[in-house]
Amino acid sequence: MSTYKAPLADIRFALYDVLGAEALFAKLGFADASRDIVDAVLEEGARFNETVLAPLNRVGDEIGCKYDKDTGAVTTPPGFKQAYRQYVEGGWAGLVSPTEFGGQGLPHAAGIPLKEMIDAANLAWGNFPLLSHGATEALLHHGEDWQREVFLKPLVDGRWTGTMCLTEPHCGTDLGLLKTKAVPNADGTYSIDGTKIFITAGEHDFTDNIVHLVLARLPDAPAGSKGISLFIVPKLKVGKDGTVGERNGVRCGAIEHKMGIHGSATCVINFDDAQGYLIGQPHKGLMAMFTMMNTARLAVGLQGLGLSDRAYQNALRYARERLQGRALSGAKQPDKAADPIIVHPDVRRMLLTCKALTEGGRLLGYHAATLVDIAHHADSEQERKEADDLLGFVTPIVKACLTEWGVECTYHALQCFGGHGYIHEHGMEQLARDARITTLYEGTTGIQALDLMGRKVMQLQGAGLRVFLGQIEAFCKQHESDEALKEFVAPLREKAGEWQKLTMSIGQRAVANADEVGAAAYDYLFYSGYVALAYWWARSVAAAESSAQSEAFKAAKRETARFYFARILPRTLAHATAIASGAAPLMGLDAERFDA
Incomplete structure (x- = not known):
């Protein structure tokens, strides 16, 4: 069974030593985000995730959610609902939300470590x-003022939960194809009809009400993405005065088996004649x-980070305990029948890759979370724009x-366990x-790539x-x-220069052939x-050297950085070579000849 221990030492190093969060929060006017407060949040968040959520991870995987086709109700795995109650009672739901709506008003970056811990402890x-x-x-x-007053407060305090209802059976990323309809009513509401799929937390037993944010088309909507409107469609009808009424025309039709x-x-x-705003x-x-x-x-990126850290923790523990073979340079533990597998270079390659990608990825x-705070709260308009x-x-x-x-x-991490990693009991295959x-x-890797290259670089001329x-x-x-x-x-410095030249070369080729962007x-x-x-x-090494961290910690940062620069950064060479080959190798084969 996999276990989880919140990596508080590295989280604090990232926040305080590298990113200077304590000074940043003070500069941005977060008077209640002192180091003592943030540390208390980290400590209590670690306790909640290690003792409440992490033990439920395997339960959720083995039992899963249950769907009642007669009522449309969804029952979550044992312990999940009770854990949510503790989460709400602990004030975690509104940690970074505005105080005027019942939140605690902490900076976004102060809540990100909690998000990482939750995802590592129990992603589902x-x-x-x-x-x-x-x-x-x-x-x-x-939202309008009344919408914020009526819907934000119960969302912020966790009494209600929210969803994003975007995707439909016939359209995934291309939302311009969506068919869900919204017809205006005389009372200012809208009647919503349609079907949405892949809706995370679309139905559950945590709360009585669920606030669905639904993309739909008005009768006079232009075709394509320019004709899309957004609506609030609660599971239970809610009046403009906040009064909760009868069940809305919203029903779960199935849950996916994943x-x-x-x-x-x-x-x-x-959605069947569901009332919306x-x-x-x-x-x-x-x-x-x-x-x-x-x-x-950004939140899903943190999910990848959390899983990386949990996987690394368990692989490292196993590599230190598992005795198998002898070190090529001679026995390291001659008093035992074999050496632990951490002595083997290839096991170290895998562990160091996990360590480098996890700690650097953190x-x-x-840093992205601090940019959210700066973009919203910095005094200087230029500083806000640059952050955005x-x-x-x-x-x-x-x-x-x-x-x-x-x-x-x-x-x-699974590979470090060998055949044991493939077996259910160790929990690595679940990760x-x-x-x-x-x-x-929230957008495939290919969609992220197109967003970066097509929009953030080409359309916005590489401002970021x-x-x-x-x-x-x-x-x-x-x-x-x-x-x-x-x-x-x-x-x-050399790679940064190459990055700039590579960007310019793609832009120049794209003038003659638009496929160069996608390629x-x-x-x-x-x-x-x-x-x-x-x-x-590089910043980690610089921060560690000037910090009060132990010599062992500083040495670990430096050696991991050396591994990253020597063994992982060279991956850029393959990516640059692929880019230089242009669109022709991808577009040359006619579609009908793929099976020739």
């Missing part, structure tokens, strides 16, 4: 409160949807890279199965990339004379992710 359970935050953000930024996250209810939701302006639903989507994409994800530009640029990188690295790390969905929902490259150059300039960092600064997108995303991680590993 974590999906139930996950989209409540996305719904909260959409209502906060796009490869992993069995404890998460993935629902088909049918319009959010924002007619035909402008995509703007509000992307507020939810971008929040969810900084990538946490950079956040938009790194969001697809965080989502795609952290989840794909989550798949890689759970694979490596590998659960990780797979993270690369798919310029900010990132500026930060890298500022760091390199600051440390260019530092002998202790020379081995990292020089290759980082380069996947490799460009991972090239970007590996260079970004090189920056964070």
